[in-house]
Amino acid sequence: MSGKSIQDPMLLRRLLRAKDRMDAASNEQWPVPRLAKVSGVSEAHFARSFKDAFGVPPHRYLLTRRIERAKALLRDTDLAITEIAFQTGWDSLGSFGRTFRDITGESPRALRARERTASHDLAAVPHCFVSAAHRPHLKIAVSEKRRRETGDNGPGPQQTEVP
């Protein structure tokens, strides 16, 4: 039932390569054909294999990385929010703000204000591990999260989770 079958380590290692590439350039577009090519996996099998390996579909993973980067930029820089949206891969401020709120529960502006007043003990931790600690835990689709929060369980309009 849980489908917890062992995946071939050689395949997993190649899927990790696709994950690494998204990590390195989460602002870029990562359609399935591009990711499948990085992994040397057929397009038909890539999304399923990736989800089996890492627990989330590839595009949802990309979304968490973009939000993570946006949070870091809000926290650590004085860049305008529009600029942060652009730098982290969104093509409009509206979709950035909406997705950001859906995932983190607050607006980019509110998060920036809150982070600036909080104190941090992470100065001695290498940067990349701090990023991991701040990564949003996105376990359900953004569209599903939106539905749950509005209490609407009906079919509703089809929404895409990719910004």
Add this chain to the structure above:
Amino acid sequence: MSQGVGVAGVYVRDQDEALNFYVEKLGFEVHTDARNGDYRWLTVQYPGQPTFQLGLFKPQPPTVDEATAESLNEAVAKGAMPPLVLVVDDCRKTYQEFRARGVEFTQEPVERYGSVDASFRDPSGNGWKLIQAK
């Protein structure tokens, strides 16, 4: 100094492949390579750091059962093992050298927080941070 951590290891899917990577590509030296049947105790050292050995261990019976070995190989291949840090004098220079030897980098050198860092993986999936000494 006689006290302290002497050996810490990483799990690798293939010890010959790992040995080639750590010695030929990263410049480590073999410290111990001892076999007993199927079991192989393999450790390497960074040149000039004689008090520490990095073990390149294959998860296998009898230290772990077959199913556990498969799970561990899976975890390594998914990049799920703990982070490793290699400290060097010149991150960009080492990056160029490693890259020329075919090391798979996952992040190019970036200057931040008063240092420079890059990231790479070994063939099994273990992730290393390459950090320039401050």
